[in-house]
Amino acid sequence: MSQIHTLLLRLEGPMQSWGYRSRFDYRDTALEPTRSGVIGLLCAAMGIARGEPISCFDHIRMGVRVDKEGRPERDYHTALDVIKADGSGTETVQSWRDYLADASFTVGLEATDKVLLDRIAKALQSPEWLLYLGRKSFSLAAPPFLDLKPGGLEKNLRSGEGKRLVLENHSGERTQHDWPLCFGGRRFKPRSLHVLFDGKGENK
Numbered sequence: 540m541s542q543i544h545t546l547l548l549r550l551e552g553p554m555q556s557w558g559y560r561s562r563f564d565y566r567d568t569a570l571e572p573t574r575s576g577v578i579g580l581l582c583a584a585m586g587i588a589r590g591e592p593i594s595c596f597d598h599i600r601m602g603v604r605v606d607k608e609g610r611p612e613r614d615y616h617t618a619l620d621v622i623k624a625d626g627s628g629t630e631t632v633q634s635w636r637d638y639l640a641d642a643s644f645t646v647g648l649e650a651t652d653k654v655l656l657d658r659i660a661k662a663l664q665s666p667e668w669l670l671y672l673g674r675k676s677f678s679l680a681a682p683p684f685l686d687l688k689p690g691g692l693e694k695n696l697r698s699g700e701g702k703r704l705v706l707e708n709h710s711g712e713r714t715q716h717d718w719p720l721c722f723g724g725r726r727f728k729p730r731s732l733h734v735l736f737d738g739k740g741e742n743k
Contacts, residue, residue: 541651545695546660547685548577551643555609556636556673559717568611568637568673571603571705572644573717574730576673580683581659582722586667590723600649602692602706604737609642638677645685647692660687699738708733 550572557573558566578596587593614636622629650656663670663684671677688695696704711731720726 542653542689543649543651543691544653544656544687544689545692546648546650546656546687547695548646548648548663548683549643549681549685550577550580550646550672550679550683551606552672552677552680554612554638554640554672554674554677555642556638556677558637558673559715564632564634566634566636568639569715569717570609570611570639571605571703572646572673573715574601574707575717575719575727577601577646577648578719579722580670580672581662583668583670584662584666585659586662590721593719593722595655598650598652599655600692600707602647602649602696602704604645604647604696604698605642605703605705606645607641607643608703609639611637612640613637638674645696647696649692653687656687660684697737701736701738704735704737706733706735707731 556566557569557571557576559569559573559575560567578593581596582593615633618632618634648656648659664682670679670683672679692706707730709731711733713732713734714729715732716727716729718728718730720728
């Protein structure tokens, strides 16, 4: 039986945005990194272009430890002289974009395929393309790679300090539509999440 390993990443920066329900004039953010956002970061590190297959990540289970809760903020934008959909002229378009300020997360990627995890770890240390925290203007405050350890998510993410853990779980109490099937076609499916506070018992 193959041994499980967990790759640990640190995602920390002045601003982060992890949208999963964004629509045209409003771009939201989750309170922790989404699967689509993390897989997108891995694709950038490995040089996987938009539209290329990403099924190699399907057998990775993801979890997040919230080391520092971000402060939700909102930017207001206007764009002048935008052509109307019916071509009848131009208009001013308003948009609102949410982000998290001063957040810090530890992300765990669990798999039995250690070769793949090794490839990801190597790419994160010498990425093909620029890495960012959900938006191209949101840079990382520190290199993302932390460690590659034996064992699963729970073992490697628990700190004993009562921090919030968000773990993929088939029977989770929360559903989020952020499992990427294809970035080129912007196709996603839902995933189930279980939330607990480590060191203080399970909780929603």
